[in-house]
Amino acid sequence: MAIKNMNTVVRKNSNTRALDGDMTVDEFKEWLKRFDVDKDGRISRQELQRAIKAVRGRFSSWKSSRGIRAADADGDGYVSEDEIDNLIDFAQRSLGLRIVAY
Numbered sequence: 001m002a003i004k005n006m007n008t009v010v011r012k013n014s015n016t017r018a019l020d021g022d023m024t025v026d027e028f029k030e031w032l033k034r035f036d037v038d039k040d041g042r043i044s045r046q047e048l049q050r051a052i053k054a055v056r057g058r059f060s061s062w063k064s065s066r067g068i069r070a071a072d073a074d075g076d077g078y079v080s081e082d083e084i085d086n087l088i089d090f091a092q093r094s095l096g097l098r099i100v101a102y
């Protein structure tokens, strides 16, 4: 009776682990930048979508289009470096993601 279900251990990848518990603004930015696959310094809707998929479960209610809309202050369809702060705001308000100031 001692050892049961030992092979049902869920394997976590590093992306989900980074979002366990609180994270700092810098950590959030670091995490998000990993999904900037074309390295143009902006997060497109597709890139945000991939980021959200990587942490599925936790952010399953997060629609990337909503995130872009909430963050994209100048309306060009991308979340640029200085707009990431808006995205962080959005994530905290509508997802309950806790991001600490530093």
Ligand SMILES: [Ca+2]
Residues within 6 Å of the ligand: 035, 036, 037, 038, 039, 040, 041, 042, 043, 044, 047
């Ligand atoms: Ca990009």
Ligand SMILES: [Ca+2]
Residues within 6 Å of the ligand: 072, 073, 074, 075, 076, 077, 078, 079, 080, 083
């Ligand atoms: Ca923008």
